[in-house]
Amino acid sequence: MPDQPLLSARDIVVDYPGTPPVRAVDGVSFDLWPGEVVGLVGESGCGKSTMARVLTGLIKPQSGQVLYRGRPLPPLGLRGRSPEWTGIQMVFQDPGSSLNPRRRVGDQVADGIATARLRAAYERRQTARSARSLTATDSTAAPPRSLGPEAGPVLDPTTGPGAYPDRDTVAAAPRAAGDQAPATPEAWLERIGLTARDASRFPRHFSGGQRQRIAAARAMAAHPNVLIGDEPISALDASTQAKVAHLMCVMAAELGTSLLFISHDLSIVRLVADRLIVMYQGHVVERGPTEQVWSDPLHPYTKALLGAIPAPDGAGRLPEAAPPGVTYSLTEVVRSD
Amino acid sequence: MSEPPSDLTQTPPTPVPAAADRRPTVAPASPASPDPVSLLGRPRRRRLWRAIPKAWRTPLGLVAGVVAVAWLVIAVVGPSIVPHDPLAQDLPRFQPPSSTAWLGTDELGRDVFSRVIAGARVTILLSLLLVCLSMLIGSILGVVAGFFGRWVDEVIMRLTDLVMAFPTVILAMVTAAALGASLLNAVLAALVVSWPSYARVVRSMVLSLRTSEFVASGRLLGFSPVRSMRVDILPNVAGPTLVMASLDIGTAALLLSGLSFLGLGAKPPMPEWGSMVATAVQNFDKWWLGLFPGLAILTVVMAFNFLGDALRDQLDPGATKA
Ligand SMILES: Nc1ncnc2c1ncn2[C@@H]1O[C@H](COP(=O)(O)OP(=O)(O)OP(=O)(O)O)[C@@H](O)[C@H]1O
Numbered sequence: 001m002p003d004q005p006l007l008s009a010r011d012i013v014v015d016y017p018g019t020p021p022v023r024a025v026d027g028v029s030f031d032l033w034p035g036e037v038v039g040l041v042g043e044s045g046c047g048k049s050t051m052a053r054v055l056t057g058l059i060k061p062q063s064g065q066v067l068y069r070g071r072p073l074p075p076l077g078l079r080g081r082s083p084e085w086t087g088i089q090m091v092f093q094d095p096g097s098s099l100n101p102r103r104r105v106g107d108q109v110a111d112g113i114a115t116a117r118l119r120a121a122y123e124r125r126q127t128a129r130s131a132r133s134l135t136a137t138d139s140t141a142a143p144p145r146s147l148g149p150e151a152g153p154v155l156d157p158t159t160g161p162g163a164y165p166d167r168d169t170v171a172a173a174p175r176a177a178g179d180q181a182p183a184t185p186e187a188w189l190e191r192i193g194l195t196a197r198d199a200s201r202f203p204r205h206f207s208g209g210q211r212q213r214i215a216a217a218r219a220m221a222a223h224p225n226v227l228i229g230d231e232p233i234s235a236l237d238a239s240t241q242a243k244v245a246h247l248m249c250v251m252a253a254e255l256g257t258s259l260l261f262i263s264h265d266l267s268i269v270r271l272v273a274d275r276l277i278v279m280y281q282g283h284v285v286e287r288g289p290t291e292q293v294w295s296d297p298l299h300p301y302t303k304a305l306l307g308a309i310p311a312p313d314g315a316g317r318l319p320e321a322a323p324p325g326v327t328y329s330l331t332e333v334v335r336s337d
Numbered sequence: 338m339s340e341p342p343s344d345l346t347q348t349p350p351t352p353v354p355a356a357a358d359r360r361p362t363v364a365p366a367s368p369a370s371p372d373p374v375s376l377l378g379r380p381r382r383r384r385l386w387r388a389i390p391k392a393w394r395t396p397l398g399l400v401a402g403v404v405a406v407a408w409l410v411i412a413v414v415g416p417s418i419v420p421h422d423p424l425a426q427d428l429p430r431f432q433p434p435s436s437t438a439w440l441g442t443d444e445l446g447r448d449v450f451s452r453v454i455a456g457a458r459v460t461i462l463l464s465l466l467l468v469c470l471s472m473l474i475g476s477i478l479g480v481v482a483g484f485f486g487r488w489v490d491e492v493i494m495r496l497t498d499l500v501m502a503f504p505t506v507i508l509a510m511v512t513a514a515a516l517g518a519s520l521l522n523a524v525l526a527a528l529v530v531s532w533p534s535y536a537r538v539v540r541s542m543v544l545s546l547r548t549s550e551f552v553a554s555g556r557l558l559g560f561s562p563v564r565s566m567r568v569d570i571l572p573n574v575a576g577p578t579l580v581m582a583s584l585d586i587g588t589a590a591l592l593l594s595g596l597s598f599l600g601l602g603a604k605p606p607m608p609e610w611g612s613m614v615a616t617a618v619q620n621f622d623k624w625w626l627g628l629f630p631g632l633a634i635l636t637v638v639m640a641f642n643f644l645g646d647a648l649r650d651q652l653d654p655g656a657t658k659a
């Protein structure tokens with residue numbers, strides 16, 4: 001069992017400029033452990049995207065710290081990001097702008113592969129260096145992930161509607177990290193259910209769901225240790241949502257990537273996440289194993305959020321997470337068991 | 338190690354539609370005409386027709402294309418096909434159009450037709466030069482401003498504000514007058530007034546692209562700023578900027594001949610449309626003196642404007658793929 005979290009947020013506070021400044025995130029802390037899938041849920045505007053951008057270093061928090069393998073993550077400034085930090089990747093919300101409209105999708109996926117190569121080389125150098133020097137104190141450099149020379153067995157991402165990965169079987173499958181990973185853009189595209197010929201096409205030739213899958217493939221091609229999905233499926237229709245969520249989870253499981261899956265839709269997150277973190281107005285109000293939070297929500301806001309999910313009997317209660325005028329406590333409930 | 342505060346956090350100021358208000362408004366290309374393919378009938382013609390990009394298959398686009406190409410050809414080969422030496426003063430003065438001087442002769446007995454043809458080179462090539470230079474300078478400054486932000490951005494943008502606070506023609510006149518009357522100085526003067534619109538548009542595009550999601554994805558993949566600029570940002574800026582430039586060619590021609598008309602550009606013996614119109618104004622009853630150079634300016638300006646429109650329709654990815 002790993003002894004330190006892969007990515008941890010410590011008391012993150014983010015203000016957006018304004019008069020008065022908008023406090024989007026107010027003292028959020030959580031850890032992401034290797035290989036787990038965590039769902040971050042909450043209503044629109046509660047600060048989920050802001051949190052995602054902080055965790056990737058795209059914005060610098062007012063206070064607080066993001067630690068990646070125990071080391072503070074430098075915010076992305078004018079300089080380029082060193083391979084040390086490219087283990088954190090993100091898939092964005094909007095299929096319309098998650099890919100460069102003027103580049104062939106094959107080239108964009110190839111960027112992810114190049115990133116994986118660069119980082120593998122970097123980590124090899126790091127391990128070689130720490131092996132040479134006896135005084136090495138940096139134990140954070142993990143062994144490099146080998147890049148599979150060719151595409152491994154292709155898992156079908158379209159195994160019927162609503163087919164979510166069975167986490168246990170996926171986890172039980174032998175996975176020498178990266179062995180199954182495709183190594184060419186064409187193989188990646190085939191891996192996500194497109195054809196090799198699609199590599200030479202432009203993003204405008206694809207549907208929203210296909211674009212999100214391509215964006216996910218580009219991020220996964222970089223063999224990230226952490227993949228953050230900022231509502232990667234919320235702009236898609238229901239059946240496509242299932243496919244993309246399924247695909248992301250299977251790919252993450254194959255590569256041993258930790259997944260932070262952000263959504264305002266608890267019903268999908270429940271099916272993919274090991275743990276849930278519930279955010280409300282910039283605060284974490286509840287967290288715990290998915291099944292516990294699902295079956296026994298403690299915080300009134302979580303209860304309201306669960307109540308907003310249309311009942312399976314088709315009675316169709318309207319989604320209305322926070323009725324207007326109702327406010328909830330911002331203190332986190334603590335699970336005693 | 339001190340990290341620079343994240344530049345990706347800035348919200349881009351709303352883009353200022355800078356160029357639009359400075360350019361004479363151009364009628365949009367007419368909506369697609371009824372498919373002329375059926376009128377042409379024969380398969381070879383049909384193939385030719387298909388070779389033309391879709392956005393150009395409008396009557397206006399086609400006519401503009403033909404006229405513009407014709408003027409470009411004239412600008413290149415013009416001086417060697419003229420019937421008379423455009424500078425020779427050997428014909429009778431003020432002759433109306435006839436079979437010897439097709440468009441008449443001017444106050445010094447020079448052939449107007451030859452001068453109009455020879456003038457194409459001066460006006461068109463200088464307009465192209467002017468547009469290329471102002472696009473280049475404006476885009477570089479715009480990219481620098483959008484990329485570095487902070488005080489660099491501030492300085493460049495205040496400079497554009499300063500230039501754009503003056504009416505274009507008047508500022509160009511003042512500059513040309515200060516530099517001294519010559520065609521090259523007229524181009525420089527026009528350059529002074531025409532780069533800021535490019536700088537502004539390019540800067541606002543760079544700013545909004547820099548915060549866009551695919552650029553952020555690229556940065557997370559470890560793209561250096563230069564790579565990000567070259568691969569993700571500039572290709573998305575290039576199309577709109579080229580369209581803007583092509584729409585600007587007509588305006589540039591107008592500005593340059595305007596300066597020559599005012600005596601701030603071409604010097605006397607040189608065949609230049611603006612200065613030809615200026616002499617025509619002094620001899621108002623000799624209609625052929627002003628009409629033909631005027632028509633030349635009009636057709637060049639309109640052809641390039643419609644061409645720019647067609648180009649915009651073609652390059653706009655949203656419009657090409659419905
Ligand atoms: N660039 C910005 N400038 C000012 N305020 C912002 C900015 N971005 C977000 N906010 C504010 O910060 C708060 C949190 O925004 P955020 O985008 O993180 O929400 P979210 O949980 O991702 O919502 P959604 O589910 O709609 O994506 C919101 O109240 C929003 O108005």
Ligand SMILES: [Mg+2]
Nearest residue numbers: 048049093231
């Ligand atoms: Mg969001």
